[in-house]
Amino acid sequence: AQKITQTQPGMFVQEKEAVTLDCTYDTSDPSYGLFWYKQPSSGEMIFLIYQGSYDQQNATEGRYSLNFQKARKSANLVISASQLGDSAMYFCASRGGSGGGADGLTFGKGTHLIIQP
Amino acid sequence: DSGVTQTPKHLITATGQRVTLRCSPRSGDLSVYWYQQSLDQGLQFLIQYYNGEERAKGNILERFSAQQFPDLHSELNLSSLELGDSALYFCASSAGPPRGELFFGEGSRLTVL
Numbered sequence: 001a002q003k004i005t006q007t008q009p010g011m012f013v014q015e016k017e018a019v020t021l022d023c024t025y026d027t028s029d030p031s032y033g034l035f036w037y038k039q040p041s042s043g044e045m046i047f048l049i050y051q052g053s054y055d056q057q058n059a060t061e062g063r064y065s066l067n068f069q070k071a072r073k074s075a076n077l078v079i080s081a082s083q084l085g086d087s088a089m090y091f092c093a094s095r096g097g098s099g100g101g102a103d104g105l106t107f108g109k110g111t112h113l114i115i116q117p
Numbered sequence: 118d119s120g121v122t123q124t125p126k127h128l129i130t131a132t133g134q135r136v137t138l139r140c141s142p143r144s145g146d147l148s149v150y151w152y153q154q155s156l157d158q159g160l161q162f163l164i165q166y167y168n169g170e171e172r173a174k175g176n177i178l179e180r181f182s183a184q185q186f187p188d189l190h191s192e193l194n195l196s197s198l199e200l201g202d203s204a205l206y207f208c209a210s211s212a213g214p215p216r217g218e219l220f221f222g223e224g225s226r227l228t229v230l
Contacts, residue, residue, distance in 0.1 A: 033216060033217060035219075037221075043205060043223065043224050043226070044119070044221060044223045044224065045207060045209075045219075045221035045224075047119075047218050047220065050218055052215070052216070091160065095217050104150050104162055104165055104173065104209075104211075104219065105162075105219055106162070107159065108159075110159065
């Protein structure tokens with residue numbers, strides 16, 4: 001079974017600073033995918049970025065990048081030049097495992113990020 | 118806009134009642150997933166359908182049931198509601214391989230009084 005651990009329940013960061021949100025995963029599958037989602041206070045879940053286990057390079061999407069360290073089983077999300085609108089819950093997820101169904105995602109508990117002006 | 122539509126957005130009902138939540142996946146997506154999000158349990162996978170067939174089951178209670186119709190929309194039925202069923206219920210559809218990311222609807226917030 002897959003397991004996702006996010007050790008930071010909450011973080012306060014100054015606007016314009018870079019932010020790193022931690023995520024470790026536990027899987028025995030040789031092939032897997034890792035995802036990050038953002039959930040603002042309005043409630044919707046927004047897909048941010050994906051990293052495949054065989055991808056040679058770290059994924060990037062605009063201000064989001066994923067610091068993927070396969071040997072450590074970590075997939076940390078980095079947000080550069082944080083903005084007030086980045087304040088939200090952030091969830092790390094992996095594909096597969098009993099928590100997500102045949103093709104679904106298993107989610108961590110999330111990190112509540114607050115950007116301060 | 119994710120392309121996944123959920124109705125209703127908000128629902129308030131009493132204990133013992135039954136409700137139906139509806140979901141329309143993104144055009145072309147065959148898989149539909151239902152998740153429950155509560156403060157104490159986080160995001161819990163309930164059930165997955167693929168092209169009308171149940172594909173995987175998670176922590177779904179026996180009081181809950183779901184189905185996916187030929188037009189691929191899905192319904193989640195919650196019966197004999199209890200206070201603890203109050204939560205945000207998400208439907209998501211999948212883009213499929215190779216990435217398989219889920220696209221979520223805005224959720225249906227259920228309050229049981």
